Amino acid sequence: xxxxxxxxxxxxxxxxxxxxxxxxxxxxxxxxxxxxxxxxxxxxxxxxxxxxxxxxxxxxxxxxxxxxxxxxxxxxxxxxxxxxxxxxxxxxxxxxxxxxxxxxxxxxxxxxxxxxxxxxxxxxxxxxxxxxxxxxxxxxxxxxxxxxxxxxxxxxxxxxxxxxxxxxxxxxxxxxxxxxxxxxxxxxxxxxxxxxxxxxxxxxxxxxxxxxxxxxxxxxxxxxxxxxxxxxxxxxxxxxxxxxxxxxxxxxxxxxxxxxxxxxxxxxxxxxxxxxxxxxxxxxxxxxxxxxxxxxxxxxxxxxxxxxxxxxxxxxxxxxxxxxxxx
Numbered sequence: 001x002x003x004x005x006x007x008x009x010x011x012x013x014x015x016x017x018x019x020x021x022x023x024x025x026x027x028x029x030x031x032x033x034x035x036x037x038x039x040x041x042x043x044x045x046x047x048x049x050x051x052x053x054x055x056x057x058x059x060x061x062x063x064x065x066x067x068x069x070x071x072x073x074x075x076x077x078x079x080x081x082x083x084x085x086x087x088x089x090x091x092x093x094x095x096x097x098x099x100x101x102x103x104x105x106x107x108x109x110x111x112x113x114x115x116x117x118x119x120x121x122x123x124x125x126x127x128x129x130x131x132x133x134x135x136x137x138x139x140x141x142x143x144x145x146x147x148x149x150x151x152x153x154x155x156x157x158x159x160x161x162x163x164x165x166x167x168x169x170x171x172x173x174x175x176x177x178x179x180x181x182x183x184x185x186x187x188x189x190x191x192x193x194x195x196x197x198x199x200x201x202x203x204x205x206x207x208x209x210x211x212x213x214x215x216x217x218x219x220x221x222x223x224x225x226x227x228x229x230x231x232x233x234x235x236x237x238x239x240x241x242x243x244x245x246x247x248x249x250x251x252x253x254x255x256x257x258x259x260x261x262x263x264x265x266x267x268x269x270x271x272x273x274x275x276x277x278x279x280x281x282x283x284x285x286x287x288x289x290x291x292x293x294x295x296x297x298x299x300x301x302x303x304x305x306x307x308x309x310x311x312x313x314x315x316x317x318x319x320x321x322x323x324x325x326x327x
Contacts, residue, residue, distance in 0.1 A: 003030035003187035004065030004078065004155040006051070011060035013046050020046040022212035023060065028156075028205060032188045033179060035199035038209035039235065044192045045160060047209070051190065052081045052158050064155060080154035084161045086145040088133040095120065095129040098148045119147035122181070139170045146178075150185070157182075159191040163198060175202055196237045200224065208232050230326050240294050241326065242268070248326045255322040256296040258284055259306050259315050266315025270294055272308050286314060 006028040013021040021043045028034045036044035049055040051062055053074035062070045069077045088097050095116050096103075102112035120126045123143040133141055142162065149157055162178070163171045179202055182189045193199055199206050200220045207217045208231075216228045227233035230241045233250040240251050259266065270286035273293075282303045286294040294316055308314060 003185075005030050005063075006156055006188060006190070007061075007063040008047070008051075009061040009063065011047070011050060011062065012058045013043075013050055013055055014058045019212050021050065024212075024214050026207060026214060026217065028188055028190065030188060031183075031186050032204045033182050033202055034188060034190050034205040034207060035203040036190065036192045036207050036209060037194070037196065037199045037235075039194060042209040043212040044207075044209050046212075048081075048158050048160055048190060048192050051156070052079055053077050054081070078155040079158055080149040080152050080156075081158040081160065082145050082149045082162055084164060086133075086141050088141060088144060088148075090133055093130050093132060094125065094136070094144050097133070097144055098151055100148065101152055115151060116147070119151045120144075122150070122184075123147045123177075138165050139174060142166070142174065146181070150181075154187065156188045156190060157185075159189060161192055161194075163193070163195075171198075172201075178202065196235070208235065210235070226324060228327055233324075233326060238297070242288075242292065242294070243290065246325075250324045250326055251318045251322055253283075253295045254281075254297040255318055256294070256298075257317045258286070258296045258298060258308065259317070260308060261313035261315055263306065264315065264317070266317035268294070268316040270314055270316050272310050272312045272314055274310055275308060284308060286316065288316075 008024055008026040010023045010025060011021055012023050036047060038044050046055060050057055053072065057070055061068055064078055095113060098119055099112040099116035102115065117126060117129065120129060123146050125140065125143045125147065128136065128140065163174060166174060175198060191202060203220055205217060206220055206223045208215045208223060210231050216223055216232045223232065224236055227236060227239060227250055230248055233239040233241050238253045240253060242249050242251060268288055270288045272284060273287050274285040276283040281297050281299055284296045284298055288294055
């Protein structure tokens with residue numbers, strides 16, 4: 001397999017009067033793990049389907065390598081898509097599911113089964129070639145779907161919420177396998193998710209989308225430590241957006257200092273609404289006088305030095321070096 005650069009140029013998709021994707025520009029270098037991140041309805045799945053060719057662009061261009069593939073049928077684009085539902089054929093064995101696209105292309109049986117077996121070895125499913133999908137666990141079905149997508153030698157693999165059906169333990173295990181496969185194959189993966197943790201763990205490039213537009217694109221550390229907008233700061237998690245006379249600022253939840261009122265002065269007065277014990281830390285939710293919700297992450301040791309209770313008045317403070325101005 002050989003990867004290619006992907007470029008979206010003013011890409012737009014409208015469904016009647018609704019704009020799902022609003023003139024977005026994006027460059028994804030070859031051999032990049034890219035996560036499209038955002039809430040439901042933000043345009044991330046529509047963008048993925050446009051790249052795959054399963055939706056027709058209203059305007060704009062999709063450039064894969066040196067080719068404009070905007071109007072090329074899905075099977076000739078050099079992309080492969082792994083669907084959220086896996087979409088395995090229930091009546092076909094594992095090896096026949098993986099080999100199906102080669103069969104449709106006229107590849108002889110011995111050749112297509114040999115290549116299917118190689119793909120199954122890649123995803124550690126070679127021992128299950130004769131089973132039907134119903135005889136597999138969810139994680140095993142996902143691996144078969146992944147092998148079926150990869151057998152076409154795509155330049156880019158497109159994944160639509162591939163981990164959403166897995167339990168938390170298996171999700172962590174499979175995402176490590178996805179990252180390993182992406183690097184081993186040397187192609188780009190474009191992965192749609194609404195999970196911030198998933199995007200942070202996997203991506204070289206995170207693209208945060210909102211209302212059909214790209215709010216910010218960058219490495220996980222760039223997006224987390226330097227959110228450009230209030231939306232990114234709040235959606236990416238672990239940030240508080242606080243109004244000041246100089247404009248809105250973002251302060252990470254783990255950089256806030258919370259004390260009982262009257263103990264030490266702070267920049268903000270607030271009332272404790274809720275306290276959650278999370279093992280390594282406690283999460284304290286407070287309400288400011290202007291009704292802004294503030295979340296602070298406090299170590300167990302620090303909390304024990306200055307314990308709080310719901311309903312108690314508190315002060316919130318932070319350092320100037322932890323303030324990030326928002327546009």
